[in-house]
Amino acid sequence: LMKKIEETRQDDTIAGIALLFIDLDDFKTINDGLGHAVGDEILNLVASRLRGVLRLRDTAARLGGDEFAVLVAEVTNGHDARVVADNIIAALSQPFVDARQEHFLSASVGIAVFPVDGAGADELLRNADTAMYRAKEGGRGQSVFFETQMNLAALARVHSERDLRHALAQREFFLVYQP
Numbered sequence: 001l002m003k004k005i006e007e008t009r010q011d012d013t014i015a016g017i018a019l020l021f022i023d024l025d026d027f028k029t030i031n032d033g034l035g036h037a038v039g040d041e042i043l044n045l046v047a048s049r050l051r052g053v054l055r056l057r058d059t060a061a062r063l064g065g066d067e068f069a070v071l072v073a074e075v076t077n078g079h080d081a082r083v084v085a086d087n088i089i090a091a092l093s094q095p096f097v098d099a100r101q102e103h104f105l106s107a108s109v110g111i112a113v114f115p116v117d118g119a120g121a122d123e124l125l126r127n128a129d130t131a132m133y134r135a136k137e138g139g140r141g142q143s144v145f146f147e148t149q150m151n152l153a154a155l156a157r158v159h160s161e162r163d164l165r166h167a168l169a170q171r172e173f174f175l176v177y178q179p
Helices: 003-012 027-034 034-053 078-093 123-137 146-170
Strands: 017-025 059-064 067-073 106-115 143-145
Touching: 017 078, 017 123, 027 034, 034 059, 034 067, 034 078, 067 078, 067 143, 078 106, 078 143, 106 123
Parallel strands: 106 143
Antiparallel strands: 017 067, 017 106, 059 067
């Protein structure tokens, strides 16, 4: 996928690209409750549905676990990427039927658009992932575009956690009782 992103990014004939980072909401309950064999079967159905809603020029890849990425080629604006993301969410919201029963899932999608949200593959993927987490925080089953302040907020959390761990290790906390 990273190679495909770089190739597409460098192709002057393509208007623009967007990277969609897709995570299946609460997929862990499928694996934990029904077993990994059922989970794997559903992941195959997810991949099939992705192929069904994507255009021939788009590329989908499973990143691992229940995470997928889609490289949307030839976008002229954010609306094009949003349409693809909404089609993916709608397709993955339909029941998954196996030999035993129906399974209901939803998907959260983060969207990063080249070059505004990243100049290279790693940066686009990281920013799309950040946006996907914002989609999950916002209620799941939705898509969210990356915004620069998302990285600032994530960086602030990392610094706060580091500072709290340091303060705890240095015994800088103390308990005050006030009746």
